[in-house]
Amino acid sequence: MRKKIVIGNWKMNTTIEQAINLLVDIKENLDDVSTTIVCVPYTHIAVAQEIVDDRIAIGAQNVSQFEKGAYTGEIAANMLQSLGVEFAIVGHSERRNIFNESNEVVNQKLHHCFQNDILPILCLGESLAIRKNKQHLSFIKEQLTACLSNVNEEQIEDVIIAYEPIWAIGTGETASVEQAQEAHEFIRSEIANMFNATIANQMTILYGGSVKPTNAKALFQASDIDGALVGGASLNAADFVAIIKSI
């Protein structure tokens, strides 16, 4: 059985005080068996770690592609590791589009994660124009190949992939179960081609893009959808916990 999980991505939201309240709320509503990862802003990581118990892991939303040095404002993977952070999102479409991160940069970030025992949550997905041109599968393949360059079989086992079609992020428009399942099945088959079928079968592939309590269950019933990366709805404890419980 592969691991199913719901991960929250708070993006650039919440003050420390709001973050504390939100985490306490999530903790109180989560049942004993549910677990989750919440990716909070860098500034909140240490405080958040103090609040959570072993049902909630605190992750980062990004990591630098550089190891250390004169990179003002950047946060290195070994800094996250020294805080005890075990997960980091890499290659989110907002990083790619607003901060011009290329597949090559995403690949460098992945390798820094591996070198520092951080499990990367690799995001990929196509724009609306690419989907309208019916090029989404070849685009996903290109992203996978470039982002996973020089990743070996041992390292790939640590990667969680999040398929996030850009047109569904923060727009309220979710991919249909069929659209998401098609992309997930394709990603799994590409992982089998690049590595092997056992690795592909064990890989956790999350869907992201306007996941809500009302659509989570149907998405999670698809055979290749192993959970979700949740943005907006992870800022509301009741909604986020309802999504987690839909797994």
Ligand code: PGA
């Ligand atoms: P959304 O964001 O759930 O608000 O669409 C998802 C994401 O960006 O990871």
